Amino acid sequence: MFRLGLLIAACIIIVDQVSKTYLVGLMEQYPAGIEVTSFFNLVMVWNRGVSFGMFAGGDTTRWILIGISVVISIVILVWLKKATNKPLTIGLGLVLGGAIGNIIDRLHYGAVADFFDFDLIFMRWPAFNVADMAIVCGVILLLLENLFQGKKSGKIDG
Numbered sequence: 001m002f003r004l005g006l007l008i009a010a011c012i013i014i015v016d017q018v019s020k021t022y023l024v025g026l027m028e029q030y031p032a033g034i035e036v037t038s039f040f041n042l043v044m045v046w047n048r049g050v051s052f053g054m055f056a057g058g059d060t061t062r063w064i065l066i067g068i069s070v071v072i073s074i075v076i077l078v079w080l081k082k083a084t085n086k087p088l089t090i091g092l093g094l095v096l097g098g099a100i101g102n103i104i105d106r107l108h109y110g111a112v113a114d115f116f117d118f119d120l121i122f123m124r125w126p127a128f129n130v131a132d133m134a135i136v137c138g139v140i141l142l143l144l145e146n147l148f149q150g151k152k153s154g155k156i157d158g
Contacts, residue, residue, distance in 0.1 A: 005080040005093035012097025016130040017104060023115045039119050045127040046111040066106050073099045087145040094138030101131030 027033070027044035034042040048061070073096060080092040105112040114127035 001083045001086070001089040002081050004086070005083060005089045005096065008090060008093030009097035009100065012094060012131065012134045013101050013104070016098070016101035016134070019115075019130050020101075020105065020113045024109075024113055027115070033117070039121075041117040041119070042115050043117045043127055045114040045117075046109070047114050047127075048111040066103060069099055069103045069106070073103070085145070085149070087141055088149075091138045091141035091145060094134040094141065096138075098131035098134035098138065101129075101134070105131075 023042065024044070027042070030042075031044065033044070036042060076092055076096045076099065080089065080096065083089040083092055102112045112129070112131075114129050114132070116129065117127045118125040
């Protein structure tokens with residue numbers, strides 16, 4: 001299971017970094033962004049904080065966020081080593097790959113590069129990237145795995 005999780009993480013890192021390299025270059029040519037559809041645009045947003053730009057700050061904040069992300073990645077790696085089923089392994093691999101992809105951005109650019117911008121009728125979603133998508137999908141998979149694994153175990157409280 002460990003190798004599967006590492007393979008998934010590696011694939012996410014590669015797809016994330018290739019897409020970021022391409023899109024950073026493309027956005028230099030189109031600084032106002034590219035309208036793909038009426039509700040989806042490609043934009044260039046440098047996120048110096050965490051989710052939704054919270055806790056954005058200077059160079060000190062950057063290194064604190066890198067440190068926290070590295071610690072979380074190590075915890076996920078240890079958890080992945082102990083994983084015993086595919087849903088857990090896949091979820092952890094997705095989260096690990098996404099976390100490392102965003103760590104690479106902070107090291108390389110000083111911020112996380114976000115591009116995908118959805119303007120839905122009822123709200124505008126903050127820009128995100130492939131690593132963010134992997135983290136969200138991985139966390140959802142971990143939650144579902146935990147929910148259903150708990151039911152399969154037949155544990156009754158009390």
